[in-house]
Amino acid sequence: MRRLLLRSATRSMKTPSTSLLLALLSLILLTPTSAESARRTLHYEFDENRITRFSFEASRVIATELVQTPEEGKSLDYLPLLDSIARVESKLSGTLERFVAKSYRDGTRGVVARLVDLSGTVQQVAEPRPSSFEGLEGKSVAFRVHESGEILHSNGWPYVHGAGRGGELAEDVLLQSVLRLPRHLPKGSGEGTSFTVRVPVDPSLERSTLWMLRYTPAEAPADCGKHCYAIAYSGELQETATDRHPARPMQRKATGAIEGTMIIEGRRRAKRLIGHDWTIRWTRDITSSRADGRPRGTIRQIVESTGSLELANVEEGQ
Amino acid sequence: MRTAFGLQDCAQRLALAGVLLFVGLGAGEARAAGGLATDALDFPGEPTDRYLTPSEVRTVLHAATEEFYTCFRTKLRGAEAPGEVAVTFVIDRAGKPTSIQTEVGRAPAELGPCLLKVVEGLVFDDHDGEPMPVSYPLVYQVDTKGARVLPYPIVFTKPHAVRLPLLELPEGISPGATRLLELLLTADGEKPEVKEKEDHE
Numbered sequence: 001m002r003r004l005l006l007r008s009a010t011r012s013m014k015t016p017s018t019s020l021l022l023a024l025l026s027l028i029l030l031t032p033t034s035a036e037s038a039r040r041t042l043h044y045e046f047d048e049n050r051i052t053r054f055s056f057e058a059s060r061v062i063a064t065e066l067v068q069t070p071e072e073g074k075s076l077d078y079l080p081l082l083d084s085i086a087r088v089e090s091k092l093s094g095t096l097e098r099f100v101a102k103s104y105r106d107g108t109r110g111v112v113a114r115l116v117d118l119s120g121t122v123q124q125v126a127e128p129r130p131s132s133f134e135g136l137e138g139k140s141v142a143f144r145v146h147e148s149g150e151i152l153h154s155n156g157w158p159y160v161h162g163a164g165r166g167g168e169l170a171e172d173v174l175l176q177s178v179l180r181l182p183r184h185l186p187k188g189s190g191e192g193t194s195f196t197v198r199v200p201v202d203p204s205l206e207r208s209t210l211w212m213l214r215y216t217p218a219e220a221p222a223d224c225g226k227h228c229y230a231i232a233y234s235g236e237l238q239e240t241a242t243d244r245h246p247a248r249p250m251q252r253k254a255t256g257a258i259e260g261t262m263i264i265e266g267r268r269r270a271k272r273l274i275g276h277d278w279t280i281r282w283t284r285d286i287t288s289s290r291a292d293g294r295p296r297g298t299i300r301q302i303v304e305s306t307g308s309l310e311l312a313n314v315e316e317g318q
Numbered sequence: 319m320r321t322a323f324g325l326q327d328c329a330q331r332l333a334l335a336g337v338l339l340f341v342g343l344g345a346g347e348a349r350a351a352g353g354l355a356t357d358a359l360d361f362p363g364e365p366t367d368r369y370l371t372p373s374e375v376r377t378v379l380h381a382a383t384e385e386f387y388t389c390f391r392t393k394l395r396g397a398e399a400p401g402e403v404a405v406t407f408v409i410d411r412a413g414k415p416t417s418i419q420t421e422v423g424r425a426p427a428e429l430g431p432c433l434l435k436v437v438e439g440l441v442f443d444d445h446d447g448e449p450m451p452v453s454y455p456l457v458y459q460v461d462t463k464g465a466r467v468l469p470y471p472i473v474f475t476k477p478h479a480v481r482l483p484l485l486e487l488p489e490g491i492s493p494g495a496t497r498l499l500e501l502l503l504t505a506d507g508e509k510p511e512v513k514e515k516e517d518h519e
Binding site: 060062064070072073076078081084085088090101102104105106110112114120122124129131133135138139140141142144153154155156158159161162163164165166168169201202205207241243247248249250251252284286288296297299301303 | 360488498
């Protein structure tokens with residue numbers, strides 16, 4: 001019986017049709033693909049060996065309220081500080097330089113996006129004060145991104161985030177420069193999608209946002225050209241974040257609403273982003289914890305964020 | 319019997335296809351998950367991101383081990399064991415070492431300028447982070463096998479602090495205000511010596 005089975009297996013391996021079938025099966029299964037690549041007719045064109053520049057403007061209005069006061073607050077004079085950050089309006093403008101630093105074997109790109117020529121204003125209690133946002137000037141974030149806009153990984157966020165940097169303005173600009181495209185140019189009532197975006201600030205901070213968007217066709221600007229398309233989108237955002245750093249044990253839960261319009265241009269499936277504007281409204285609850293896990297204090301922040309990106313130029317070299 | 323063989327053949331093929339499907343899915347997922355270690359955005363020596371990591375700094379310092387050893391060999395002749403020797407410098411955004419200082423322990427003073435010259439000649443990648451302070455010990459060892467400088471496994475750098483990343487605060491908020499929020503919200507505030515440094519800023 002054993003000999004018969006062995007003979008039969010050997011025979012099946014030797015027939016040409018079976019060998020071909022096995023070879024084709026191996027080729028199909030071992031070819032790496034992104035979750036979004038199946039049947040996709042729309043993807044980003046990233047300029048290789050060139051620096052692509054976008055001019056951008058971003059603004060945020062943040063209302064901060066202490067919802068639950070920690071017991072430790074009794075010995076601290078924190079009220080003047082909370083009054084000074086009760087309503088903050090920040091504006092940032094500048095240039096986003098982007099270049100492809102690496103092309104991976106699976107077709108994804110290592111893209112570096114850098115913030116330069118920054119200027120802005122910050123308004124708290126008094127008149128707006130100008131700021132050069134020097135903590136952000138020249139900082140960059142590297143993305144490993146699929147042609148659909150799916151971000152597989154990113155690096156550099158610790159240099160953008162943190163108290164006093166103004167990095168939240170920059171984060172919107174950086175992420176919106178590679179917003180996930182729909183699989184096809186939307187028609188009629190459009191198509192919906194959902195995806196998760198993670199921002200790895202540091203190893204102890206887990207932060208992920210679920211985006212649920214619906215894309216619909218929009219009208220492209222008249223001066224855009226023949227192969228110009230506008231895609232409008234709207235949807236909901238849900239964020240959960242847990243910071244396990246021993247010096248800052250905090251959690252954040254947030255819900256948001258987003259809407260925007262992307263302008264893309266190109267004759268073929270690969271399209272270049274030439275414009276993008278968006279509005280996001282967040283409601284965030286930030287809770288700090290004690291060492292034993294009991295809640296310590298809660299702060300609520302309502303954030304209204306708007307922004308726009310516009311392709312400025314594409315330059316040879318890096 | 320022929321029919322029985324035919325059925326066994328078909329069953330064998332299906333079983334083999336099933337095994338290949340299982341293996342292929344696993345391999346496909348492994349590829350899609352990230353591929354090789356060198357594909358990481360900050361892989362030392364082939365980074366995509368534009369920030370220096372301590373391991374990248376260490377690679378450059380280890381490559382200069384022979385030059386460091388030449389300094390010891392030429393300046394330490396007949397002298398007693400040097401004790402603790404270290405070089406401290408700051409890597410600016412262009413990747414150039416600046417503010418170079420040397421500690422020569424019990425070694426002759428001539429060792430310092432030689433080590434300084436070696437560090438001046440080091441080339442690091444340009445980067446988008448803040449100027450990076452680095453301290454690197456030089457371990458000079460003499461035994462029956464001879465004398466050498468051992469590549470030290472650790473490069474001491476200042477950790478990049480991210481304060482209250484989940485709380486959106488205005489750009490330019492003072493360190494004192496940030497500290498007050500940390501005392502209000504987090505379990506332990508910063509150590510007193512850090513507070514003194516912020517008071518002087």
